[in-house]
Amino acid sequence: AQSVAQPEDQVNVAEGNPLTVKCTYSVSGNPYLFWYVQYPNRGLQFLLKYITGDNLVKGSYGFEAEFNKSQTSFHLKKPSALVSDSALYFCAVRDPYNFNKFYFGSGTKLNVKP
Amino acid sequence: NAGVTQTPKFRVLKTGQSMTLLCAQDMNHEYMYWYRQDPGMGLRLIHYSVGEGTTAKGEVPDGYNVSRLKKQNFLLGLESAAPSQTSVYFCASSSWGQNSNQPQHFGDGTRLSIL
Numbered sequence: 001a002q003s004v005a006q007p008e009d010q011v012n013v014a015e016g017n018p019l020t021v022k023c024t025y026s027v028s029g030n031p032y033l034f035w036y037v038q039y040p041n042r043g044l045q046f047l048l049k050y051i052t053g054d055n056l057v058k059g060s061y062g063f064e065a066e067f068n069k070s071q072t073s074f075h076l077k078k079p080s081a082l083v084s085d086s087a088l089y090f091c092a093v094r095d096p097y098n099f100n101k102f103y104f105g106s107g108t109k110l111n112v113k114p
Numbered sequence: 115n116a117g118v119t120q121t122p123k124f125r126v127l128k129t130g131q132s133m134t135l136l137c138a139q140d141m142n143h144e145y146m147y148w149y150r151q152d153p154g155m156g157l158r159l160i161h162y163s164v165g166e167g168t169t170a171k172g173e174v175p176d177g178y179n180v181s182r183l184k185k186q187n188f189l190l191g192l193e194s195a196a197p198s199q200t201s202v203y204f205c206a207s208s209s210w211g212q213n214s215n216q217p218q219h220f221g222d223g224t225r226l227s228i229l
Contacts, residue, residue: 009154032215034217036217036220041222041223042222042223043118043204043206043220043221043222043223044157044204044206044218044220045220046217046218046219049215049217051215090156090157100145100162100164100170101159101162101172102147102157102159102218104149104156104157104158105156106154106155106156107154107156
């Protein structure tokens with residue numbers, strides 16, 4: 001079965017500091033990985049994706065993610081956090097054998113303090 | 115461009131009542147999905163559709179039915195609501211792209227409480 005895990009329920013970081021939100025995956029076959037952000041009372045918004053190629057993927061709002069096949073990880077990063085980055089972040093994997101299915105992690109709440 | 119629109123935004127039901135949640139997308143996407151979001155559990159797929167007139171079960175389909183009579187609309191029905199179905203429901207849509215690299219577009223959710 002395909003799955004992703006987000007080991008941290010919450011991440012706290014000071015504004016201006018780098019941030020990392022962790023995600024590990026378990027996939028049979030090549031992984032198709034995504035990061036989404038959710039603001040209060042809103043739906044999920046797409047940030048970035050890894051399909052193939054360069055292990056460092058750049059996305060919206062200055063976020064990037066590093067794909068590491070040996071560690072089966074896809075951590076979300078940003079060099080300098082903003083208070084407005086505070087939100088709920090979800091990692092997701094698309095089932096390589098059934099492209100219609102996505103599996104989401106449990107989410108990580110990012111708190112950026114001024 | 116409205117994207118994905120869900121109606122209603124909030125609803126309170128009594129146990130045993132029925133209701134239908136509507137999802138509409140204006141992006142001409144082939145695929146549509148219904149998820150439920152519960153605290154600490156992320157999103158779980160209820161049902162999905164790969165095109166007009168076709169539907170399929172996801173991870174947690176019991177107690178729900180769906181229909182996709184038109185490409186732009188995907189309806190989620192609860193025939194006899196139960197307190198365990200209290201949740202936030204999200205609809206999403208996506209297109210088919212090369213290497214399956216198309217992300218999903220989400221609506222803002224329907225907050226449903228079953229008393």
